[in-house]
Amino acid sequence: xxxxxxxxxxxxxxxxxxxxxxxxxxxxxxxxxxxxxxxxxxxxxxxxxxxxxxxxxxxxxxxxxxxxxxxxxxxxxxxxxxxxxxxxxxxxxxxxxxxxxxxxxxxxxxxxxxxxxxxxxxxxxxxxxxxxxxxxxxxxxxxxxxxxxxxxxxxxxxxxxxxxxxxxxxxxxxxxxxxxxxxxxxxxxxxxxxxxxxxxxxxxxxxxxxxxxxxxxxxxxxxxxxxxxxxxxxxxxxxxxxxxxxxxxxxxxxxxxxxxxxxxxxxxxxxxxxxxxxxxxxxxxxxxxxxxxxxxxxxxxxxxxxxxxxxxxxxxxxxxxxxxxxxxxxxxxxxxxxxxxxxxxxxxxxxxxxxxxxxxxxxxxxxxxxxxxxxxxxxxxxx
Amino acid sequence: xxxxxxxxxxxxxxxxxxxxxxxxxxxxxxxxxxxxxxxxxxxxxxxxxxxxxxxxxxxxxxxxxxxxxxxxxxxxxxxxxxxxxxxxxxxxxxxxxxxxxxxxxxxxxxxxxxxxxxxxxxxxxxxxxxxxxxxxxxxxxxxxxxxxxxxxxxxxxxxxxxxxxxxxxxxxxxxxxxxxxxxxxxxxxxxxxxxxxxxxxxxxxxxxxxxxxxxxxxxxxxxxxxxxxxxxxxxxxxxxxxxxxxxxxxxxxxxxxxxxxxxxxxxxxxxxxxxxxxxxxxxxxxxxxxxxxxxxxxxxx
Numbered sequence: 082x083x084x085x086x087x088x089x090x091x092x093x094x095x096x097x098x099x100x101x102x103x104x105x106x107x108x109x110x111x112x113x114x115x116x117x118x119x120x121x122x123x124x125x126x127x128x129x130x131x132x133x134x135x136x137x138x139x140x141x142x143x144x145x146x147x148x149x150x151x152x153x154x155x156x157x158x159x160x161x162x163x164x165x166x167x168x169x170x171x172x173x174x175x176x177x178x179x180x181x182x183x184x185x186x187x188x189x190x191x192x193x194x195x196x197x198x199x200x201x202x203x204x205x206x207x208x209x210x211x212x213x214x215x216x217x218x219x220x221x222x223x224x225x226x227x228x229x230x231x232x233x234x235x236x237x238x239x240x241x242x243x244x245x246x247x248x249x250x251x252x253x254x255x256x257x258x259x260x261x262x263x264x265x266x267x268x269x270x271x272x273x274x275x276x277x278x279x280x281x282x283x284x285x286x287x288x289x290x291x292x293x294x295x296x297x298x299x300x301x302x303x304x305x306x307x308x309x310x311x312x313x314x315x316x317x318x319x320x321x322x323x324x325x326x327x328x329x330x331x332x333x334x335x336x337x338x339x340x341x342x343x344x345x346x347x348x349x350x351x352x353x354x355x356x357x358x359x360x361x362x363x364x365x366x367x368x369x370x371x372x373x374x375x376x377x378x379x380x381x382x383x384x385x386x387x388x389x390x391x392x393x394x395x396x397x398x399x400x401x402x403x404x405x406x407x408x409x410x411x412x413x414x415x416x417x418x419x420x421x422x423x424x425x426x427x428x429x430x431x432x433x434x435x436x437x438x439x440x441x442x443x444x445x446x447x448x449x450x451x452x453x454x455x456x457x458x459x460x461x462x463x464x
Numbered sequence: 465x466x467x468x469x470x471x472x473x474x475x476x477x478x479x480x481x482x483x484x485x486x487x488x489x490x491x492x493x494x495x496x497x498x499x500x501x502x503x504x505x506x507x508x509x510x511x512x513x514x515x516x517x518x519x520x521x522x523x524x525x526x527x528x529x530x531x532x533x534x535x536x537x538x539x540x541x542x543x544x545x546x547x548x549x550x551x552x553x554x555x556x557x558x559x560x561x562x563x564x565x566x567x568x569x570x571x572x573x574x575x576x577x578x579x580x581x582x583x584x585x586x587x588x589x590x591x592x593x594x595x596x597x598x599x600x601x602x603x604x605x606x607x608x609x610x611x612x613x614x615x616x617x618x619x620x621x622x623x624x625x626x627x628x629x630x631x632x633x634x635x636x637x638x639x640x641x642x643x644x645x646x647x648x649x650x651x652x653x654x655x656x657x658x659x660x661x662x663x664x665x666x667x668x669x670x671x672x673x674x675x676x677x678x679x680x681x682x683x684x685x686x687x688x689x690x691x692x693x694x695x696x697x698x699x700x701x702x703x704x705x706x707x708x709x710x711x712x713x714x715x716x717x718x719x720x721x722x723x724x725x726x727x728x729x730x731x732x733x734x735x736x737x738x739x740x741x742x743x744x745x746x747x748x749x750x751x752x753x754x755x756x757x758x759x760x761x762x763x764x765x
Contacts, residue, residue: 261630314634316717329600452511452734460534462717
């Protein structure tokens with residue numbers, strides 16, 4: 082009798098906590114509203130105007146009569162700001178934005194039954210912590226990718242095994258010091274790269290999650306990065322500038338994205354990339370729907386369209402990312418069958434996906450928040 | 465009987481002025497001063513270090529943060545760079561402006577105007593990226609130096625502590641050179657126009673009274689052209705003070721004020737600190753403009 086009561090309470094508790102989220106969720110789809118407004122990363126929603134071969138919008142517009150309007154955003158913060166202002170239906174949010182949007186109640190739960198292509202989605206991404214909260218899906222995965230260690234193959238005959246080549250002073254295989262020849266990303270989120278390295282290098286710190294650091298762990302990260310400053314001529318922010326740094330500035334090892342590595346390889350430069358034994362950070366983006374979306378039917382149609390293997394493969398080829406739909410990896414002319422592997426498909430388990438560090442955290446109770454990371458990383462670079 | 469509008473305006477001339485001036489005034493007050501006021505207001509808020517959220521309560525703690533070692537260094541660095549760029553611009557611009565104003569005639573004068581103005585016609589970004597290629601470790605300057613067996617010279621310059629670095633484009637020297645190149649026309653033009661306004665009769669009178677050319681320059685021409693120098697320096701100083709693109713592309717990742725504003729506002733959401741940095745830049749320019757006004761710079765524009 083008692084156990085029944087407990088069970089009843091448990092059921093009540095679960096349903097009541099999920100109910101508000103589910104109540105607003107769409108039950109069925111109606112006709113399209115004629116348009117859909119999307120906030121996206123540059124290159125994420127292409128209609129053929131950049132390159133005729135890369136177009137996953139025109140067919141959608143013809144088939145659904147939903148005109149696609151895109152507003153590109155350059156940073157996660159800009160995306161959050163735009164969604165807070167409203168007037169958009171969808172956003173392609175990275176992990177350092179998606180949970181903020183959920184917490185701010187700016188995005189709505191998604192009814193996956195209305196998205197036939199949901200079954201195509203990589204199972205590893207379907208209920209990832211950056212798109213699913215308490216079992217409720219807030220959007221469909223779009224693309225992901227690792228932050229790789231790019232290196233010069235003339236200097237490294239074998240791929241470097243550890244991130245230490247960019248973090249600690251040492252002689253590289255060509256006998257010269259790494260001083261002035263390595264780079265790191267300029268944004269504070271790059272501090273997580275150092276945290277990932279310290280997880281293996283100094284296990285006594287007990288770092289469980291590179292985005293959840295207590296004061297001591299954080300101090301160790303800052304100390305490592307302060308030492309690294311002497312090795313780094315300039316931190317990279319712009320992908321095109323980093324490509325140039327590899328070509329003309331004698332940079333031989335740096336954290337990077339598959340995008341730059343693909344560009345450099347296409348240019349026949351001796352550059353390759355690897356994910357060292359410590360693992361790596363990465364990003365995973367989710368298409369999320371605004372809580373007050375004016376065009377929900379067109380938005381659902383786009384969500385479904387965005388999970389078509391053809392679309393997924395084309396985006397991955399254009400952006401240098403990994404599709405959220407594994408079926409996209411085969412038979413795509415633009416991506417080619419080797420594309421997924423090149424962009425990091427097999428490395429999912431080695432990746433700690435980007436999240437915004439917050440004051441409250443699971444691993445340590447209280448953690449150092451992102452605003453502090455930001456201030457300290459500026460100070461480190463100024464040293 | 466209803467009055468025609470023209471009669472009304474004729475009787476009350478103030479009304480016509482009000483109607484005509486209202487839209488631009490509204491623009492100035494609401495959009496320009498309004499955003500400045502919002503900025504000022506933001507700088508008196510602070511970010512909660514724990515949650516990363518902005519606390520909407522009056523506090524001076526954000527301004528106190530400006531005196532943290534890292535932030536204070538940013539301000540100092542930017543001021544030093546702006547001053548260095550301004551001084552170098554004056555030294556380079558004055559002889560050019562002097563020749564263009566006093567000696568060049570006809571085709572030569574047209575050539576000078578074109579040569580000074582031409583860089584302003586191409587995109588600012590293109591010029592900066594071009595300079596990155598010139599200054600790169602494997603760029604044009606290094607190539608020339610290697611062929612002249614003068615690589616030791618570049619290595620020597622780069623090994624100077626503080627301003628050196630691993631490559632010209634990764635150092636303060638590089639940032640400085642690009643700034644001087646980009647803003648030089650803004651220095652040349654006001655100096656040239658103030659030199660052109662020095663009456664020839666003054667110079668002749670000076671010579672007639674027995675002054676040597678050097679004395680004439682020191683006592684007649686330079687004092688009269690000085691307001692133009694100050695006017696030009698307003699441009700070079702303020703443009704360097706606020707720029708965030710040049711040091712981002714050519715530099716060593718040590719932030720300047722403009723980049724700090726961009727970083728704190730754009731990536732970390734710390735709008736109060738970004739606003740406080742902006743206020744610093746405004747105060748510096750306020751002081752600079754007051755001094756410039758005393759030196760007569762605005763008469764030269």
